[in-house]
Structure formats: C-alpha cells, structure tokens
Amino acid sequence: MMSAVSVVIPALNEEEPIVGVVREVAATNVPVEIIVVDNDSNDRTAQRAREAGARVVKAPRGYGRACAAGVTALQLGCDIVVFLDGDGSDCPEFITQLVGPIAAGTHDFVIGSRACGQREAGSMNFQQVLSGQIVGAVLRWLYGVRYTDMCPFRAIRRDALERLGMREQTYGWNLEMQMKAARAGLRILEIPVNHRRRAGGESKVSGTLRGTFAAGARIIATLVRVAASGT
Numbered sequence: 001m002m003s004a005v006s007v008v009i010p011a012l013n014e015e016e017p018i019v020g021v022v023r024e025v026a027a028t029n030v031p032v033e034i035i036v037v038d039n040d041s042n043d044r045t046a047q048r049a050r051e052a053g054a055r056v057v058k059a060p061r062g063y064g065r066a067c068a069a070g071v072t073a074l075q076l077g078c079d080i081v082v083f084l085d086g087d088g089s090d091c092p093e094f095i096t097q098l099v100g101p102i103a104a105g106t107h108d109f110v111i112g113s114r115a116c117g118q119r120e121a122g123s124m125n126f127q128q129v130l131s132g133q134i135v136g137a138v139l140r141w142l143y144g145v146r147y148t149d150m151c152p153f154r155a156i157r158r159d160a161l162e163r164l165g166m167r168e169q170t171y172g173w174n175l176e177m178q179m180k181a182a183r184a185g186l187r188i189l190e191i192p193v194n195h196r197r198r199a200g201g202e203s204k205v206s207g208t209l210r211g212t213f214a215a216g217a218r219i220i221a222t223l224v225r226v227a228a229s230g231t
Contacts, residue, residue: 016200088199172222
C-alpha cells in the first residue's frame with residue numbers, strides 16, 4: 001500500500017516565490033495535497049498560493065504556529081508529512097529522497113542537511129552554518145544522535161509527529177522536533193539536500209539583525225526548555 005504524503009509550506013509575505021514553490025512541489029507527483037499556511041501575511045501570498053493549486057489555511061504569526069496549523073489541517077488519510085519553506089530556497093526534487101525511507105518502513109524521520117549538500121552562493125550565512133554545527137554537537141552529547149543542520153526541509157511519519165507533543169510556536173519548532181524525535185527513539189536519517197538563495201522577498205530570520213537575534217533567542221530558549229524539562 002502506498003503512503004499518502006502531504007506537504008506543508010509555512011509562508012509569510014511570500015507572494016513572489018510561492019507560485020513557483022507550489023508548482024515545483026506538484027511537479028514531483030509525490031504529495032496528495034499541498035497545504036500553504038498563510039502566516040498572517042499582508043500581501044497576496046494566500047491568493048497566489050490558491051491560484052497555483054494549493055489549499056490555503058491561516059495561522060497567527062509565528063513559524064511554529066504555522067507548522068502546527070498545517071498539521072491540524074491534514075486530511076485523514078495522510079501518512080507522511082513533508083515540511084519546506086515557501087521562499088523557494090528548498091529544492092522540492094529531494095522530496096522523493098526524504099519520503100522514500102519512511103515509506104519503505106526503515107525510518108520515521110528524515111531531515112535534509114544543507115550543510116552536507118550543495119549550497120548556492122549566498123543561500124546561507126555564516127551564522128546559520130555555525131549554529132547548525134553547535135546545536136548538532138549539543139544534541140549529539142545529549143542524545144547520541146548526529147545532526148548537522150536544523151533545516152526546515154524534512155519528512156516525518158504523521159503518527160510519530162503527533163506523539164512528540166510539539167509546543168514551540170515560533171522559530172524553535174525545527175529544533176524541538178529534532179530533540180523530541182531523538183529522545184523518543186525515532187529512527188532518524190539525515191540526507192544531503194541542495195539549497196538555493198530565496199526566490200524573492202526578504203528573509204524573516206537572516207534578512208535583518210533583529211530577525212537574526214530573535215530567531216537565535218528562541219532557538220536557545222527551546223534548547224534549554226526541552227533539554228531541562230522534556231516538554
């Protein structure tokens with residue numbers, strides 16, 4: 001029996017790249033549905049996503065809130081959830097490689113590693129690469145699991161995700177998932193994925209100094225919370 005795959009794309013003010021992202025995802029012929037979560041955009045992100053063929057749901061501002069809203073909106077038959085960003089930086093042609101080990105029953109959680117893949121010049125700044133290495137070292141010490149990145153491009157079995165009890169509402173969502181997956185003993189695989197510069201608009205994290213500090217603070221807070229309390 002083939003697994004039903006849903007793709008969740010959080011998007012905040014991504015009217016420029018979102019059409020291309022949805023069409024690239026659809027061209028893989030992997031997902032049975034594509035959900036774009038409009039994260040309180042003040043542009044035409046939602047309209048353009050619908051025009052491209054995605055189902056659009058809304059969520060209050062916050063990356064984690066957007067991801068959670070996408071999970072809540074999944075159709076009943078969905079077995080595997082893929083997450084990727086709406087800015088055009090992730091390469092949807094790798095969806096098959098992310099989903100394959102889960103569909104085959106050998107893994108529960110597959111995360112893309114931009115650090116191990118081919119990166120277009122300017123697609124990641126030094127802080128992003130360094131933070132991935134530092135967090136990876138900490139998680140290896142805590143849980144014995146090797147991560148090289150906190151890449152948003154990832155796939156996970158839906159029932160496994162629901163058991164993790166995700167709480168983070170903003171930028172710490174990806175890290176929380178990786179920590180809880182490791183602690184829960186999920187079968188984890190990291191694979192190299194290519195990464196591009198965003199296709200339009202401005203990064204909410206690395207595009208401004210304020211965004212960089214805000215994301216960093218939330219990631220640190222998430223690391224401390226989950227490591228200390230387990231929730």
